Amino acid sequence: MSGAAARVSDATDNWVDRHAPLWSRPYLRLSRLDRPIGSWLLLLPCWWSAALAAGIAQDVRRLPLILALFLVGAFAMRGAGCTWNDITDRDLDAQVERTRSRPIPAGQVSVAQAAGFLVLQALIGLAVLLQFNRFAILCGIASLVIVAVYPFMKRITYWPQIVLGLAFSWGALMGFAVSFGRLDATALTLYAGSIAWVIGYDTIYAHQDAEDDALIGIKSTALLFGANTHRALMAFYGLAVLLIGGALLLAGAGWPAWxxxxxxxxxxxxxxxxxxxxxxxxxxxxxxxxxxxxxxxxAGLLGDALLRAAG
Structure with a gap:
């Protein structure tokens, strides 16, 4: 299959299509490195919590290293999660216009090859995790349960976005686990706010596939909310802002964070x-x-951390 024919329909004309060696392209697409937005969305709660924890500690000396490790870990584990999702959803993906050109249903890689690539990415994530304290390591490993069950949720509930929120917001806990070796009300409130944010933005994302999903029996909040999506987004995005604001209050955050x-x-x-x-x-x-x-x-949380550390 040619490089052009192998392109995923909603991710064309990116660096993978233009520059990556032909043999690597299916694997880069499995890990979504042609579409890094998911990795960014997984990373951001990690960075929020790391910056907020540094502000509470009034110490930013380790913050650059923590942010860099979270960056590597988020991209590796996002790739592993997407590969797992593609393995479990390969038959469903073949029935949806936007996803039928993904590497497994398109025949570019076998399930066994994808599984081997999944292990490689997970080992990179583990290498990052082992740089942290024991509590943070155990906290990171615990997230794998949610990651493992997520692909099956769309088959049984109209609320798979909640499970995605639990997984994608886990980083909101990790910054506190890494910095303090514990979780507290501030971390949990930030986590809850991030979950509400994820439910909102993934509902928007799910509207791309709403018609195909309805035909093949996949459930989502996009189908559940339907014409009421704008009201639902107001509720979830509003809740996200309120809960994150609550975390800032608990953390004693200053004006840059607000x-x-x-x-x-x-x-x-x-x-x-x-x-x-x-x-x-x-x-x-x-x-x-x-x-x-x-x-x-x-940016606001980082500015607050720097200001408090300087004071």
Missing amino acids: IGLAAFAAHLCWQIARLETGDPALCLRLFKSNRDAGLLLF
């Missing part, structure tokens, strides 16, 4: 106002824009 939260909230409001659920291309753009929303919040 400015970051305000910018984050404004971005979420813009998404709701802009959304047209019947426009798949727009849904994808708005979903991807959550990286920018998360970075705005992170």
Whole structure:
């Protein structure tokens, strides 16, 4: 199969298509390195919690190293999770227009080859995890249970986005686990806020496949909310802002963090106002824009950590 014919339909003209060796392209697509937005969305709660924990400790000396390790770990484990998802969903993916060109249903790699690649990525994630304290290692390993069951949730519930939120928000706990060797109310509140954010943005994402999902029996909050999606997003995004604000209060965060939260909230409001659920291309753009929303919040948390450490 040629490089052009092997492209995934919603990820064309990226660095993988243009520059990666032909033999590597199916594996890079399995790990979604042609579409790194998911890795960013997994990483951002990690960075939020690391910055907020550094602000509480008033010590940023280890923060650059922690942020770098989280970056590597998030990309490795996002890749592993996507590979696992593609292995379990290979028959369903073959029935959906947007996903039938993924490497396994398209015949570019076998299930055994994908499984071997999954192990390799998981070992990279483990190598990162072993750089942390014992509590953080155990906390990171615990997340694998949620990652393992997530692909099956869309078959049994209209709320698979909750399970995705539990998995993708786990980093909101990891910064505290790494920095303090424990979890507290601040970490749990930040985690809850991130879960609400994930439910919101993944509902937008799921609207791309709503028609195909309904035909083949896959469930999602996009199908559940339907015409009420805008109201649902107001509820979940509003809850995300309130809970993250609660975490800032518990952490005694200063004005840079609150400015970051305000910018984050404004971005979420813009998404709701802009959304047209019947426009798949727009849904994808708005979903991807959550990286920018998360970075705005992170910038505020980082500024607060630096200010408190300097004081």
